[in-house]
Amino acid sequence: MHTTNNLRGVDLNLLVVLEALLAEQHVSRAAVRLNMSQPAVSHALARLRQLFDDPLLIRHGGGLTASAMAQSLRPELTATLDGVRRLIRPEPFEPERARQTFRLAMSDYGSQVVLPALTRALRREAPGIQIRVVHLSREATLRALQEAEVDVALGVFADAPAPIRQQALFSETFACLADRSHMPPAGGLSLSEYLQRPHLLVGMPPDAGSEVDRALAALGHRRNVAISVPHWSTAADLVIGTDLVLTVSSRTLRPYRTRGDLAVFKPPFPVAAFDFSQAWHERHSADSAHEWLRLRTH
16 A cells, blocks of 8 residues: 555545445445446546555456455444544434543532532432532642643632633522531621631641632631631531531531521621632533433533
């Protein structure tokens, strides 16, 4: 076979003709299949023979039979042309038939608020899709999105670089959780009472700062963080039977609003709401599978 490093010198349409000839093993039938004239297909076959330096199709009886080289070329030829067709005209995403894995980055908060409904939707609509969830810092999440290590991230990304697209899923506020037996009879805490109490912090080092701490600092105050834990799962249990106050995103406290031993109340100072968003790299914006997944996080 003649080799070439310059595809510009090769008419790639010849490969489509070769595919039809190998399938039909007959020039006239291949011409009908390709909607070409028989002379045009015969001329293309002559050029293919020159390109591959092989007869490719050999007369046998009343028809043609593929040469050994043609037979060896057929699997790769089919795979290559199928890949080109998908590149030019991607197949529509069919969730019920999909078999792929998505990598999601989210915190404990995202796992509690978004993941349950997303899981139910996936099991109902796309049981062949697998989800891998990782917990990364905000900086590591943005880096993972850019380096294609994560497909979609859920969180707060106010400082995301330009290649990262994001969509706000909802606006979130803050609420406080405390043991009811350590609360005033009227419920709630004044700012002074809030500052006098020890606090429980979830998800970051005590000296790293948070929206709550920045809001207090703007008023000239600082809270006493007595305990800091990396995960949400143990936080509520640590509040029970203690004088600790936990200030977190309000949606995480929904299961505790009806409990008699715990009190949920508003912070006694203004804390700005924030957007909880999903983020992805712009390379996936037009990907139908990714678009389908992003619609399921709402």
